[in-house]
Amino acid sequence: MNMAEHLHQALVGLLAVGGAFFCLVAALGVVRLPDALTRMHASSKAGALGCGMVLVAVALFFPGIDVLARAIAAILFLLLSTPVAAHMIGRAIYASEPPDSVIAPYDELRGSADDPAVRMRQAHAKGAEKHAAQPPSAKIRTGDVT
Amino acid sequence: MSGEISPFLSWCLVLALIMLFMAFALTVLRVLRGPTKGDRIVAIDLFGVLAVAFIALFTLYQSRIVFLDAAIALALVAFFGTVAYARLMEKQAAEKLAPTREAENEHG
Amino acid sequence: MTLFLFNFLLAIAWMAFNADFSLTGFVAGFALGHLVLWLARPLYPGQRYFHVLWGSFGYILWLVKEIWVSSWKVARSVLGFGPAVRPAVVAVPLDVRTDMEITLLASSVTLTPGTLSLDVSPDRRTLYVHTMFGEDAATVRDDIKLAMERRILELLR
Numbered sequence: 001m002n003m004a005e006h007l008h009q010a011l012v013g014l015l016a017v018g019g020a021f022f023c024l025v026a027a028l029g030v031v032r033l034p035d036a037l038t039r040m041h042a043s044s045k046a047g048a049l050g051c052g053m054v055l056v057a058v059a060l061f062f063p064g065i066d067v068l069a070r071a072i073a074a075i076l077f078l079l080l081s082t083p084v085a086a087h088m089i090g091r092a093i094y095a096s097e098p099p100d101s102v103i104a105p106y107d108e109l110r111g112s113a114d115d116p117a118v119r120m121r122q123a124h125a126k127g128a129e130k131h132a133a134q135p136p137s138a139k140i141r142t143g144d145v146t
Numbered sequence: 147m148s149g150e151i152s153p154f155l156s157w158c159l160v161l162a163l164i165m166l167f168m169a170f171a172l173t174v175l176r177v178l179r180g181p182t183k184g185d186r187i188v189a190i191d192l193f194g195v196l197a198v199a200f201i202a203l204f205t206l207y208q209s210r211i212v213f214l215d216a217a218i219a220l221a222l223v224a225f226f227g228t229v230a231y232a233r234l235m236e237k238q239a240a241e242k243l244a245p246t247r248e249a250e251n252e253h254g
Numbered sequence: 255m256t257l258f259l260f261n262f263l264l265a266i267a268w269m270a271f272n273a274d275f276s277l278t279g280f281v282a283g284f285a286l287g288h289l290v291l292w293l294a295r296p297l298y299p300g301q302r303y304f305h306v307l308w309g310s311f312g313y314i315l316w317l318v319k320e321i322w323v324s325s326w327k328v329a330r331s332v333l334g335f336g337p338a339v340r341p342a343v344v345a346v347p348l349d350v351r352t353d354m355e356i357t358l359l360a361s362s363v364t365l366t367p368g369t370l371s372l373d374v375s376p377d378r379r380t381l382y383v384h385t386m387f388g389e390d391a392a393t394v395r396d397d398i399k400l401a402m403e404r405r406i407l408e409l410l411r
Contacts, residue, residue: 006152013158016203020162020169022325023199027169029332030176030192036184037370038341039176041386042332043192045367049325051199054162058202058214065277067211074218078198081225083364083371085191088232090372090384093184096239108345108391109372109382119376 008060015057022050036093044086048078151209159207166200187231194224257303261287309409316405320366328367328386342388343372346381346398355410356381362402369398 029042052075059071094109109115173196176189201217261284268283269275292304330336350359356378360371363383370384385394 006154009152009155012206013155016162016206017158017165019199020165020203022329023196024165024169025329025332026192027172027196029328030189031172032332033339035341036182036188037384038339038386039185040188041328041367041370043188043195044370045321045365046325046328047192047195048365049321051195051202054199054202055217058205061206062211064211067214069277070214070218074198074221077218077221078195079365081221083361085225085228085232086364087360087371088229089184089187089191090370092187092232092235092239093182094372096184096235096242109343
């Protein structure tokens with residue numbers, strides 16, 4: 001092996017170790033940080049970064065263009081899906097947490113008109129009103145006609 | 147690819163695999179301990195990402211490209227699992243907030 | 255959009271002339287076609303193709319840099335020698351309006367460590383952001399509005 005190959009493999013190795021380091025940081029964050037939403041900060045982002053770095057290492061290690069294309073596709077999908085998943089989990093955690101438990105000392109959403117709990121309650125109240133205004137028997141009758 | 151791996155690279159790969167195993171262990175710890183459902187879902191989501199990284203590392207370790215396809219497939223599928231869990235959790239929260247749900251069910 | 259199709263056709267033509275139907279051939283053809291179209295810019299005034307293409311390229315580079323820089327911040331906090339963790343939920347008033355712009359902003363906010371977009375208000379005027387380092391709500395708001403939202407507006411308008 002010549003010098004260039006050694007350098008190339010050293011770069012791949014450093015990228016792999018760096019990626020694994022960020023994966024480990026993500027796992028440590030999930031264990032050490034105080035509450036579920038803060039844990040998500042570590043898991044979703046450090047995890048995606050670590051995984052992306054390992055994939056870049058794979059793309060650099062193998063010479064073919066097909067490996068490069070596949071690694072880029074995997075990284076792009078990771079970058080697209082991570083925020084969506086994080087957003088959904090975050091909202092679910094926030095909505096299911098009881099309002100009196102301290103998730104953030106400073107909170108501009110809790111109790112405001114946009115609070116998911118408040119919105120769910122309002123949507124439910126609206127649904128109940130609709131039911132009260134329109135007796136279920138009427139619904140069945142229209143269903144028979146059509 | 148010559149298939150030849152320099153000692154430095156193989157050393158790096160072993161180190162990276164050890165770090166990943168530690169990460170797996172910590173994540174499983176959080177899944178087992180996690181006081182709330184949200185903590186467990188976060189940890190399971192991270193577990194999926196770690197598995198993708200592990201397969202990618204294994205591709206390097208074995209110098210065989212075929213494993214990369216498994217990593218891509220797993221990255222696609224793990225995401226859907228997380229979304230499904232999050233939806234379930236939101237649905238349960240909505241049901242908990244709606245005490246007159248049973249009355250509604252009687253109507254419908 | 256028409257220019258993008260032109261560029262695409264030029265790339266295919268390049269691949270056909272060289273009988274080289276590989277990714278390298280496509281990239282080379284696309285780059286050459288792009289150069290030709292760029293040289294002929296005065297022919298089609300008022301189009302935004304180059305602006306959007308180069309802008310999104312620059313935006314991705316900037317985002318990768320941001321992810322890298324602030325990942326270190328979160329990593330240091332997790333390992334115990336960074337800034338203290340003070341979770342907070344901050345309301346960020348939005349200037350972006352369309353679905354595309356809001357999605358791009360919310361995803362970028364989530365990808366930059368330290369901030370996580372929680373929810374968009376039903377009237378789409380406010381983005382609620384959960385942050386790890388929320389000592390000062392105004393700083394968080396400025397970080398998102400001045401750095402990220404300004405770039406997105408420049409890119410898409």
